[in-house]
Amino acid sequence: METDLLALLDAAVYASAIAGVVMLRRPSRMVEEGSFRALGDVLRARFPDLPAGFTLREGLAKAREVEPGLDWNEIDQALASYEGYRYGGLPDSGAPQPALSSLISVLRRSGR
Amino acid sequence: MTHDLRDAVVGEVAKVLVSREKETEVLLITFLAEGHALLEGVPGVSKTVLAKSFAKSLGLQFRRVQFTPDMLPLDIVGGFVFNVKDRELEFRKGPVFTNILLADEINRAPPKVQSALLESMQEGQVTVEGLTEPLPAPHMVVATQNPIEFRGVYPLPEGQLDRFMVRIMLGYLPLETELDVVKRNISGIDGETIEQAVTDKEIREAFKGVRSVKVADDILDYIARLAAETRNDPRIGLGASPRALIQLAKCSRAKAYVSGRDYVIPDDVKEMVPYVYPHRLRLSQSSLLTGDHLDTVKLVQEIVGKVSPPR
Numbered sequence: 012m013e014t015d016l017l018a019l020l021d022a023a024v025y026a027s028a029i030a031g032v033v034m035l036r037r038p039s040r041m042v043e044e045g046s047f048r049a050l051g052d053v054l055r056a057r058f059p060d061l062p063a064g065f066t067l068r069e070g071l072a073k074a075r076e077v078e079p080g081l082d083w084n085e086i087d088q089a090l091a092s093y094e095g096y097r098y099g100g101l102p103d104s105g106a107p108q109p110a111l112s113s114l115i116s117v118l119r120r121s122g123r
Numbered sequence: 124m125t126h127d128l129r130d131a132v133v134g135e136v137a138k139v140l141v142s143r144e145k146e147t148e149v150l151l152i153t154f155l156a157e158g159h160a161l162l163e164g165v166p167g168v169s170k171t172v173l174a175k176s177f178a179k180s181l182g183l184q185f186r187r188v189q190f191t192p193d194m195l196p197l198d199i200v201g202g203f204v205f206n207v208k209d210r211e212l213e214f215r216k217g218p219v220f221t222n223i224l225l226a227d228e229i230n231r232a233p234p235k236v237q238s239a240l241l242e243s244m245q246e247g248q249v250t251v252e253g254l255t256e257p258l259p260a261p262h263m264v265v266a267t268q269n270p271i272e273f274r275g276v277y278p279l280p281e282g283q284l285d286r287f288m289v290r291i292m293l294g295y296l297p298l299e300t301e302l303d304v305v306k307r308n309i310s311g312i313d314g315e316t317i318e319q320a321v322t323d324k325e326i327r328e329a330f331k332g333v334r335s336v337k338v339a340d341d342i343l344d345y346i347a348r349l350a351a352e353t354r355n356d357p358r359i360g361l362g363a364s365p366r367a368l369i370q371l372a373k374c375s376r377a378k379a380y381v382s383g384r385d386y387v388i389p390d391d392v393k394e395m396v397p398y399v400y401p402h403r404l405r406l407s408q409s410s411l412l413t414g415d416h417l418d419t420v421k422l423v424q425e426i427v428g429k430v431s432p433p434r
Contacts, residue, residue, distance in 0.1 A: 052434040062428035066389045097433075098339040099386030 158288025183317030196239035389432035
C-alpha cells in the first residue's frame with residue numbers, strides 16, 4: 012500500500028520535472044510578441060511620414076518598397092501567425108523567424 | 124471557400140459593370156453582415172445596375188421600387204384590401220417582402236414612406252394595423268440616392284441614415300475605363316448576362332461563418348476609440364452612435380470572413396470605417412459656417428490616421 016503511494020508520488024515528481032523541461036525548451040511567445048512590438052517602433056522611426064494610426068501591414072508595405080531583397084514570404088507568414096495568435100486565439104507556431112529579426116536590424120541600420 | 128464566394132460574386136457582377144469590384148465587395152460584405160446599403164452618386168454612375176446585378180448574382184428574390192413624391196407607405200409594406208369573394212379584409216404584401224429590395228431614389232419619397240421602411244430594416248418584420256408579418260430571410264435594402272438634387276427631394280433624417288450599415292459612394296470612372304463602359308454597352312452586354320454565382324447552401328454557410336468570426340477585445344476597443352474621437356472632435360456636431368459601433372464590428376467580421384480569416388485584424392476595421400461612419404456624422408454649425416469645404420468623409424480619414432490601432 013505504502014509502496015504504491017510512493018510510486019505514485021515518484022511518477023508525479025518525474026512528470027512535473029519533465030513538463031518543466033519541455034516548457035523551458037519551447038520558444039517563448041513573448042519573444043515574438045516583443046519582436047512585433049519592436050517592429051512597430053522601428054517602422055515609426057524609419058518612416059516618420061507614417062500616421063499614428065498605421066497598422067503593421069501598412070508599415071510593412073512601406074518597408075517592402077525600400078527593402079525588396081528580404082525574405083518577404085517568411086515575414087508575411089510570421090505576421091499572419093502573430094495576428095492569428097493576437098486576435099484569433101490561435102496556438103503558437105513556435106517557429107523561429109530570422110527574416111523578421113533581419114528586417115528589424117536592416118530598418119534600424121538604414122534609419123540611422 | 125470564402126475567397127471563392129467573393130470572387131464568384133464580384134466576377135459575375137464585373138461581367139456587366141466595369142471597375143466596380145470594390146463597391147461590389149462592400150455590398151457583399153454588408154449583405155453577409157446582415158446590414159443595408161445606401162448607394163450614393165450622381166445620375167448615370169450605375170447605382171441601379173450594381174444593385175440589380177448583385178441581387179441576380181446571389182440568385183435571391185429581388186424587387187425594385189422607384190420612389191416618388193406621391194407614394195404612400197402601403198406602396199412599400201402592403202396593406203389590407205377587401206376580398207370581394209370572401210367578403211373579408213386580407214393583408215396584401217408589399218414589395219418589401221423580398222430578399223433584396225432596391226429602393227431607387229429613396230430621397231424622392233416623403234418621410235412617411237421612408238419611415239415605413241424603418242421597422243422592416245431594423246426588425247426584419249412589418250406591422251400593419253396590429254398585424255406583424257416577418258420578412259423573408261435574408262433581407263437587405265439597397266437604397267440609392269442622388270446627392271446633388273435639392274428640389275423635390277426629402278433628405279433622409281439621421282435616424283434613417285443610421286439604419287444603413289454602409290454608404291457606398293459611386294464616383295465617375297477614369298476616362299479610359301469609361302470608354303470601356305461605352306464599348307461594352309453598345310455591344311449589347313446587359314443585366315441579362317448575369318447568372319447565379321453562389322448556391323443557397325453557400326449563402327447559408329457564409330452567414331454562419333461570419334457569425335463565428337472572432338473579434339478580440341483590443342479590436343472592439345479600437346472601434347470604440349474611433350467612435351469616441353468622432354464625438355470629441357469639435358468640428359463634428361453629431362458623432363458615431365452606439366449602433367454605428369455595432370455595425371462596424373459586424374462589417375469588420377464579414378470583411379475578415381471574405382478575406383479568408385476567422386478573426387478580425389485592425390486592417391479590416393480600417394478598411395470598413397470609411398463606409399460605416401461618415402454618413403452617420405453631422406458637421407457642427409461652426410464647421411458649416413467656416414467654408415473650409417469640410418466633409419465627414421475627410422474627417423473620418425483624418426481620425427483614422429490619428430487613432431492608434433492595436434499592434
